[in-house]
Amino acid sequence: MEPVNVADYERLAEQALPQDVFGYYAGGAEDEQTLRDNLAAWTRWHLRPRVLVDVGGVTTSTTVLGQEVALPILLAPVAYQGLAHPDGERGSARAAAAARTIMCLSTFANTAPAELAEAVPGGAHWFQLYWFRDSGVMRELVQQAVEASFGAVVLTVDAAVPARRERDVRTGFRITPDVPVPSVVAALGNPASGPPGELFSLVTPSVTWRRLEELSEFGLPVVLKGIVTAEDARLACEHGAAALVVSNHGGRQLDGGIPTADALTEVVDAVEGRIEVYVDGGIRRGSQVVKALALGARAVLVGRPFLWGLAVDGAAGVERVLTLLQAELAHALALCGCTSPADVTPAHVTRARL
Amino acid sequence: MEPVNVADYERLAEQALPQDVFGYYAGGAEDEQTLRDNLAAWTRWHLRPRVLVDVGGVTTSTTVLGQEVALPILLAPVAYQGLAHPDGERGSARAAAAARTIMCLSTFANTAPAELAEAVPGGAHWFQLYWFRDSGVMRELVQQAVEASFGAVVLTVDAAVPARRERDVRTGFRITPDVPVPSVVAALGNPASGPPGELFSLVTPSVTWRRLEELSEFGLPVVLKGIVTAEDARLACEHGAAALVVSNHGGRQLDGGIPTADALTEVVDAVEGRIEVYVDGGIRRGSQVVKALALGARAVLVGRPFLWGLAVDGAAGVERVLTLLQAELAHALALCGCTSPADVTPAHVTRARL
């Protein structure tokens, strides 16, 4: 049976992948409470559809950081995509380019920025940065992204220390040298191997707001990914961030934190329109994208959804997942009486009554 | 065992119908969240029964649009009733007439307005309209309803685009030419076949408030079905609607929207008594009808409940379902200290405390 939604792709990916690899992607931190809360939080917002609007011509197009995208759904940075499918990051990037959206390349990708740009020359790419303890390596990575015409640096700020993912301990999941990670090779001189947390120890826990200046020097817009409070949203504006992503790392870092759909409101209020706000975490349907837009997000990022597509069918699977989500989104926009993302307003969403 | 409530009829209908046909009627859009929310929302309102009132003579009679009905429960428009039972729409209409209530004939009925009027000459019928892209066909259908003495046009406004019902994709449900749909034949010149969404592409996504004038010209009261916001309720009043139905299409169109029991309050407040308000979605018991009345509805529509009756036993099954619901309603009215729908007040309902 042809998969008809993201949940179908997840089931197929679970069959296609080794148990430990599936668990690495599907799992979250500790009790996986936040993983579940992220999903549930979207169901506690209800759409308020408007009727008798001419929705004969619905577009899902919008812009992020001034760049036009065909849909307000970006590919979140996901590490080690070579484990999901031989197409790896190149496949995801090809699909993103075909769908005319942006792909965020992880620091822990199996593909270097230059390699990705070469493989998918027309694509719109952002570079996700984990700030390595060795700041020489960090600078090299960002410089490479600059040279490869990446459009932004997405600095992850919700992962100062390695995650506690107990699923991985139970499955014995390890990164092995046969699927090398260029950034790790650059830092250590060899592909390394071990549990993901061990590789993660390359990342510094000491980046602060003041050090963002060092990043700005590269000339790329800086997007801060992993903010869930009004306080940090204000600091992001004041420290020159170009945008921020309301994110809790898909429930993979701190367990027990606020779900992103609920954090979005306070962040949007605090930002007061100064910078763009994106959100990720638990988004599996186009109708949830409309909810995110109504709550003030400019766009959303999806991670696991496209990865399940990649695992099932490589680049073609990613493209199909994006097509499904775009169709769902266009459908939900039309039924809400909106002809484009720009038509969505705060009045299109309300808190579910309990 | 004789079925004693709507849930029993649903179980029997599931046994009686082919899986794909049952799934078509029972299912909802995408994750079927709204389908479930509609049901749950009624349980979060509690009745406040009054005692020591003489309820020796309880009637369920009321009027809708000035027409007397024996119970404030109308038959919602349901497509393709010929698939449920050979009696089809004629059976439902016969039962509605026997119960002295109104039957709404769907644009996608297997019976044309004129045929229905001929088969059930004494019945009170309303015509549900999907506004076809070919407005000639639309006009023909409405004109036929006028000539067949239908009492109102019920314009569905929550279905500007075809639904995404994944159950139907999984079962492979298709409309086939052996159970023809007169409106489709009129539009295409042949009975057509395919998934319901394909036939639905005959419907225009471009009807707007201004075009309601075109409908008014036929002289029938216009009822707008599918409004769930105060804003649209006000517009309905201003654009000359005779009534509106708080509806989300039984959870079959937009998934993730506000459930109807919760939307009812804001709609009733916005209407301020200017037009009649009906509600559908998730009503399975007479006590829920009392809740709807207490929240300000003049009447309710039921779709699946009577359809399960039709599937199980044709016209007799529909009549039995209506008899059960009427008995439950009379019972709940009596226990609330009301001798008729007119006695029900906002004080008869309260939000369930959590």
Added chain:
Amino acid sequence: MEPVNVADYERLAEQALPQDVFGYYAGGAEDEQTLRDNLAAWTRWHLRPRVLVDVGGVTTSTTVLGQEVALPILLAPVAYQGLAHPDGERGSARAAAAARTIMCLSTFANTAPAELAEAVPGGAHWFQLYWFRDSGVMRELVQQAVEASFGAVVLTVDAAVPARRERDVRTGFRITPDVPVPSVVAALGNPASGPPGELFSLVTPSVTWRRLEELSEFGLPVVLKGIVTAEDARLACEHGAAALVVSNHGGRQLDGGIPTADALTEVVDAVEGRIEVYVDGGIRRGSQVVKALALGARAVLVGRPFLWGLAVDGAAGVERVLTLLQAELAHALALCGCTSPADVTPAHVTRARL
């Protein structure tokens, strides 16, 4: 294994009784939503225990209508107790007398008031009244209760029409002439037989507030059982009721109404101390009795709990259930820092936070 709580007795009763008889007692109206809500509502109030109080001598004694009882837990009127055990109402009354509390005899008891008084001469009995259409029979019953020194008339006001209990329809439960009901014999001249609803048609749906005067003439205090709104609570005070019972008939009449633990607050507020307020519905533990007292009830009634005791072990079972509940209550009082029911205040309870 010796039963240690009411839930144990319920399980044992289910084994001891024919399925239809167990279902008759255990079940509720229609979907049994209110049956479940009654139970859940008590869990949404939390006790606020006080410490470092001398609770060396805890008593559960209190008074109801001026009569001292050893515990604020009365036996609710329950019909047809002869079906549960040959001891029938005599057994329950003996247990109530042993526990020094009050037993309410149902109009539909298998024992007449005079018979009960003769069998348990020292007991404190109240007579529960269903007002028969034949008011001669009604007067005879009350007169008999007066002559048998019953302490009050408990008029049930939440059952103007027969209940819709679908469990009974499914099991085919019927009252049979071999366990006769004296009030029915008095009314019909024969023991009758049929579903409980048929016998119930002897009861008038037309009693109103004004007709309460006819009851007052017998000189007994009148307790109104089945009030759940502030409006009716005020009317009860104004029409001379001696007390009222916040009750929804254990979820056996109107389904979808407010649960009693939640209705209690508004009733107590409306009564303003003018008359005593009792409550029943879903009480299975002594700690819930403390909650009821804290919310302003003078006492509680239990129905199913003692009936399970009767079914399992006749009078001895009822006595054991009362002993368990009393021990639980004494325990909860002590842990709340109360030495008697009189020590319990509104500050001992708070709404559970969600």
Added chain:
Amino acid sequence: MEPVNVADYERLAEQALPQDVFGYYAGGAEDEQTLRDNLAAWTRWHLRPRVLVDVGGVTTSTTVLGQEVALPILLAPVAYQGLAHPDGERGSARAAAAARTIMCLSTFANTAPAELAEAVPGGAHWFQLYWFRDSGVMRELVQQAVEASFGAVVLTVDAAVPARRERDVRTGFRITPDVPVPSVVAALGNPASGPPGELFSLVTPSVTWRRLEELSEFGLPVVLKGIVTAEDARLACEHGAAALVVSNHGGRQLDGGIPTADALTEVVDAVEGRIEVYVDGGIRRGSQVVKALALGARAVLVGRPFLWGLAVDGAAGVERVLTLLQAELAHALALCGCTSPADVTPAHVTRARL
């Protein structure tokens, strides 16, 4: 598989212990509602993590009553630890000393204060007191604790009467003379045997606020354990308590009371910083410790978690559990942008939105 969290230890302890012993520790009072509520209440508070803080050097150290501890997690008093493992209280105390935290010795320990001090001379110990009816025995116990250099007396105030734990009745759990309890021997002259409630009858139900003076005379700080209301928190401050523990005895005494995570707020507000506030009940993760700190607790106590470690592997198991909790706590602090418990503020927590 090596256990990786407290839940793993619980499962292993269930396998390692006789059913009745496991049930004694795992169970709660009556319906175990409060046992479950305690766990659930922590999930209804969400952390608000702050980012871009230098968390390169996180410490979990803090002080309680002026004493430095390496982590704000103390070992709650747990009775009869000799039943869990031959290491008994000595094992727990050795682990606490190794982890540099405080161990509370229960009055119903299998080890006397003097024995514990001798076995773990470097440890920081507090003595939990049940005030015996025979106040000579009480004085002897406290005096022994003073002489053994215990740092505080923890008076349990939520257990004026023996608990109603139905699990123990069902398993037939009994204290037997082969694992003697020194305090019981001191009181009765023999090791005694029977259900825990029988031994508990040595404890007086009559301690009041005024009698706290008698305790103060021993010169040790007095910690009151078992307060969940603002009223009693104020009284604790006024009567010279050095600290209090917001506790409901792990759901083992009063069933149906307020869960500790919810009581914490009102207690902290009432105390206004006058004395230290600790909390226990349902804490199984380091992230929950951060929530407790954010809600105003100085430290938490854990009971079952360390006991499962003791049951599985004696002192080493307790130490491993403490290491796990400390690592989780350090991790959660870092991800919240805190370098120590002192950095945690009320803004780090918010009520979960429903």
